[in-house]
Amino acid sequence: MRNKEKLQYQIFQNTSFFQIMVSLIIAIVLLVSCTNDVPRYDNETMYQVSTLQSLLDGGYDGHITVEELRNHGDIGVGTFDKIDGEMIVVDGTVYQARYDGSVNIANDSLTVPFANITYFDRDVTIILPKVAGLPDLTARLNEAIREYGASQIYMARMDVANCESIHVRSELPQQKPYRPLAEVLQTDQREFTYMNIGGTIVALYFPDFFDKQNSTGWHLHFLSADKKKGGHIFDITTNDSVTVHIDATPYYKLYMPNVNK
Numbered sequence: 001m002r003n004k005e006k007l008q009y010q011i012f013q014n015t016s017f018f019q020i021m022v023s024l025i026i027a028i029v030l031l032v033s034c035t036n037d038v039p040r041y042d043n044e045t046m047y048q049v050s051t052l053q054s055l056l057d058g059g060y061d062g063h064i065t066v067e068e069l070r071n072h073g074d075i076g077v078g079t080f081d082k083i084d085g086e087m088i089v090v091d092g093t094v095y096q097a098r099y100d101g102s103v104n105i106a107n108d109s110l111t112v113p114f115a116n117i118t119y120f121d122r123d124v125t126i127i128l129p130k131v132a133g134l135p136d137l138t139a140r141l142n143e144a145i146r147e148y149g150a151s152q153i154y155m156a157r158m159d160v161a162n163c164e165s166i167h168v169r170s171e172l173p174q175q176k177p178y179r180p181l182a183e184v185l186q187t188d189q190r191e192f193t194y195m196n197i198g199g200t201i202v203a204l205y206f207p208d209f210f211d212k213q214n215s216t217g218w219h220l221h222f223l224s225a226d227k228k229k230g231g232h233i234f235d236i237t238t239n240d241s242v243t244v245h246i247d248a249t250p251y252y253k254l255y256m257p258n259v260n261k
């Protein structure tokens, strides 16, 4: 044995088995605590196409395909090229609720001017006794997220067996030159009220300081259980309790296309 090897051997001999085990345990604890503190990026990211401000200004041309959007999550809300309907993404399928009240599975080649999508990971579950309107629902959702932090982004999912009533809207596809969204909605919005209907509600929450980048507070879309009705929710009441699953999404990824090119 050479001198250096002899020295290393002696050091090893002097290091007790107990010391080695303690070091190993500390290393494992550190590793586990690190992985717990940092959530998985791909599962915990809210992906967004373009900005609300762009949509409000008439940015209705699609930027990415539905197929590409589906690579970023399995639950979401948005709209389609020319604002041809409201988008509801449930369990990885992209649904298109159109101005005539119909709903179809969106073709993969359709493009998307504005949307949010994430992979649903349930963090919190709350049960609401019953819902007495949209302001009541959003107030109680706000209460639920307060303790987890109202300054982050959330996606919520509610599977409602029976809504007493639900009031939704969609809009007609637009032709160029595009008018601003507020103007379009005055003439081309179509509203529908459904009674005693079950379905899934997808709800997106952005904090106040995201103003212009997205709708702040809660933004809800509906898809009926038979996947034949849906849209952007204006109002909702239920007779029964509603279970709400909430997913906090600490990462945010914005795709901001150059709309002026």
Ligand SMILES: [Zn+2]
Pocket (backbone or CB within 6 Å): 077, 086, 219, 220, 221, 232, 233
């Ligand atoms: Zn909407």
